[in-house]
Amino acid sequence: MSIKDFKLETLKYSYSNFNIYNTVTSDLKNKFLAKTTKEIHSLQSESNELINEFNILSKCDHKYILKALDKKKVGNRLFVIFEEYEGISLKENFKYVNKENLNEFISIAIKFCEALDYLHKNGIIHNNIDADSILINKKLHDIRLLNFNYSFNKGYSCPSFNNKSFYNSPEQTNRINMEVDYKTDIFSLGILFYELLAGFIPYSKEKKDSLSYNIIAKDLPLVSNFNNDIPKVLSLIINKMIEKNPIDRYDSIFSLLLDLKKFKKDLIII
Structure with missing residues (x-):
């Protein structure tokens, strides 16, 4: 057009x-x-x-x-x-996740994963998942994924943009010899979910010059340690997303999607 x-x-x-x-x-x-x-x-x-x-x-x-x-x-x-899209940022929508809006959060998380699953199945790595990557329309219970500045097609070189972020995966720090691939999106999404559930951005209280080291080496406690409204099973899902070694993360966004859908179903039953 x-x-x-x-x-x-x-x-x-x-x-x-x-x-x-x-x-x-x-x-x-x-x-x-x-x-x-x-x-x-x-x-x-x-x-x-x-x-x-x-x-x-x-x-x-x-x-x-x-x-x-x-x-x-x-x-x-x-x-x-x-x-045209009428929506607000993810952080504007979820100041803090609790029992009252946990189901809404999971619904948004599932839609986010469905968008990423589409990208990954079409050979596209978003490579820039953070709190600014999604708009939400609360009335329509709808979302839009955006900010594809650093995205690239699998099999091509990762763009060499300067993108030092709290949401970066260990692979994106350029300090370890690991390929930036689909599992980078899983890690960054996990950090975003952690932020919304815990109420703070991981590593944000550390010195900026030690950010890459913390991303590579510093494990995070279960998010349920900071928010009693978060079930342990969801905390374990998040921790699997943010494993330092890509091998230990979910094999795919689709596998994560299945776990989130099961959690949502069990949450409704409870």
Whole structure:
């Protein structure tokens, strides 16, 4: 789909070096979302990330993945145009998970995993799972996965972007000789779930210069140690996601999905 002319309306979402705007076509007939750099003059590295995101998403068609429609260069800024979506960030939705919203959290987690399962079965590694990677529409009980800046196809080299994050897997630290593959997404998703269930980002209280060491070497306690509302079985699922050695993690997102669905079913019975 080609979008000829558009106007930025309001800032919807901001993260890292990028902004996402509510956008309307010049004739005011169609609404979209537009992602671009925060600065008026885009750096080449940032433009490359946007191009990479558009190229990856142009191959995707899944109900829980934000659809990319077009990319446009306006002056010195590159824009990626997405479908319109009414949603808030994951962290805005879940300030803290407790007994009252645990079932809702599991439902969102299952949808997140279904989107990742689609990606992995199509040879795509997201490579950037964090708290900014998902929008939630509470009224529709719906989600959209986004932020594919660092994504890549299995069999191709992992993009050499500077992405030092609390959600990085040991493989992403570049300090151990392990391939960045599907299991990286499982680890990062586990850290995100841990954050929402425990109420804090793992390693965030440590010195920033020791982050890579902590990710590689420092094991995390069960999340149920910090939140009494979290059943131990769910804590064990999270711990399996964030094993340091990829071999010890879930074999696939699909295997994780089965465990989460079983947990949800048992939770309803309880």
